[in-house]
Amino acid sequence: MTDETGTTLFHQSMPFTERLGIEVLEHGPLLVRSRLAWDESLCTLGGMLHGGALMSLADATGAVCAFLNLPSGKTGTTTVESKTNFVRGMRSGYAIASARPLHAGRSFIVVETEIHDEASKLVAKVTQTQAVL
Incomplete structure (x- = not known):
């Protein structure tokens, strides 16, 4: 089931995600x-x-995770570093991303995102650093 509020948040803050169909x-x-x-x-x-x-x-999933962990009074983030390890390819179905904060500080937020296929097999692992604006 999709989260309509979250999908709207993605599409309004990052129009590219709507074009991709996220x-x-x-x-x-x-x-x-x-x-x-x-x-x-x-x-x-x-x-x-x-x-x-x-x-x-x-990147989009991690960015929203970082945004939801902003310190009080801050207005946004921007990706300053991102590292991706691809584990397997996908030829059908959905890529499902799950992002969790590893560190939410005053200047930087570090997020880890795992992408799995519909069989729960790991496709990619991404660690990104978001600068707090």
Whole structure:
């Protein structure tokens, strides 16, 4: 089931997520979950979901997680570092991202995002640092 409020938040704050078709499953300070459907237009040759599409899913999901963990009085974040490890490819179904805060400080927020396929197999792991604005 999709989280309509979270999906609206994603699409209004990051219009690119609407173009990709990202849907939010749940959002809160301790966990943000979203998904991206496999689509031929998002693939490399051979029908594999493009790594850039997966990184966009992780970056957007992590950004919302960071935003929901902002210190009082702060207004936003921006990604200053992101590291992705791809573990397996995807040729169908949904990529499901789950982002959790590792550190929520005054200047930086570190978020870890795992992307799994519908069989719960790890597809990618992303660690990103968001600067607090």
